[in-house]
Amino acid sequence: MVKQVLQIKDLSSGYGKVTVLRDINFQIVENEVVAVLGSNGAGKTTLLKTISKLISPFTGEIIFEGQNIASYPPYLVAQAGIAHVPEGGKLFVNMTVYENLLMGIYRNRKKVKEDILEEIYEIFPILRERKNQLARTLSGGEKQMLSIGRGLASQPKFIMLDEPSQGLAPKLVDEIYQKLSILKKRGITILLIEQNINYALQFAERGYVLENGRIVMEGESKELLNSEHIKKHYLGI
Ligand SMILES: Nc1ncnc2c1ncn2[C@@H]1O[C@H](COP(=O)(O)OP(=O)(O)O)[C@@H](O)[C@H]1O
Ligand SMILES: [Mg+2]
Incomplete structure (x- = not known):
């Protein structure tokens, strides 16, 4: 049976009075690799910070293995089995x-x-x-x-990586992705944030596209790579 790891329902989040993420609905099942794609400023890092509770959501639920962790402090989120590898x-x-x-x-x-x-x-x-x-x-x-x-x-069950390839030469990016595939083999569920769409969708099974704080597309990696919207706006082809 497929086991849900993380489900996000109607989440909004941001900084102070500024709303960055709106109406986020998202899910990931056990041992899946899911990518969140989007250009600079789309809200990708804010999403990870909200899940690890470095910032608190304004509204919505964050269900991790059946428990709503939306009000947990960061150390309890980590203890529950979520790791956040931050940007940079x-x-x-x-x-x-x-x-x-x-x-x-x-x-x-x-x-x-x-x-x-x-x-x-x-x-x-x-x-x-x-x-x-x-x-x-x-x-x-x-x-x-x-x-x-x-x-x-x-010793997380679920790891979130914020742009692990940022600033690295292609050869090193390949090496990082090889390492990530070892994590997957060990049964860790992976949420991957990337600006490099080709890398992300080669590695992930599914993806979500974030624009201006909203999810505008989701689908299997192949579907996303073939979509006209992605080709035009992200791949320049
Ligand atoms: N600490 C902060 N305080 C206020 N606004 C922020 C803060 N961090 C990010 N933002 C704003 O939130 C939006 C999304 O940023 P971010 O989540 O970092 O995007 P991404 O990771 O997709 O590049 C941007 O408009 C950014 O200016
Ligand atoms: Mg970011």
Whole structure:
């Protein structure tokens, strides 16, 4: 049976008195990869911040594994099993790789710290090599891997990635996506935000298109790639 992981119902959200997201309805099932696409300023980051509760929704429901988490504080959202890998990584640059990874671990996890780190190093061997280096000395690709690794340290069931390919050369983008496919194989459900539509729709099974804070299209990746609207407005063909 298909199990719902996240359902968002009639959500609106924003900053202070400014509404950014309106009438958002969205769902993702277990082990699915779903992309949210949209140009700069469309509200993609605001959507992730609302789910992880860095900002509070104005109205609507956020149902995660059957519970409405719309009023949870951020640490309870994380404890429920949601990880948010923020735009630009947001690392602690003057801490080591190892210390950054530790920041992602919750004390009440059943697994011991060393086992969790071992799993992360298996996916990202470079982080093991660099574990005693300060985060600021890492390359762009390594920083992105560290922020994904830190997200994994909370042992999430569901991970949200805000533009993981941003600023990276194509070869590194391929490498990041290879890593993401390992996460999928391990049963983690993935919500991916991307401006690079080709990458996103190759990796995701389905996508939503966000424009001016509203979802204007949704569909299977193939459908979206073939749609005239996407071709004209996002792919320039
Ligand atoms: N901290 C903030 N305070 C006020 N407005 C914001 C803030 N962050 C983003 N916005 C506004 O919200 C809208 C959506 O931004 P954002 O979610 O960052 O878009 P995207 O991630 O799709 O580029 C933009 O109009 C932006 O100016
Ligand atoms: Mg953004």
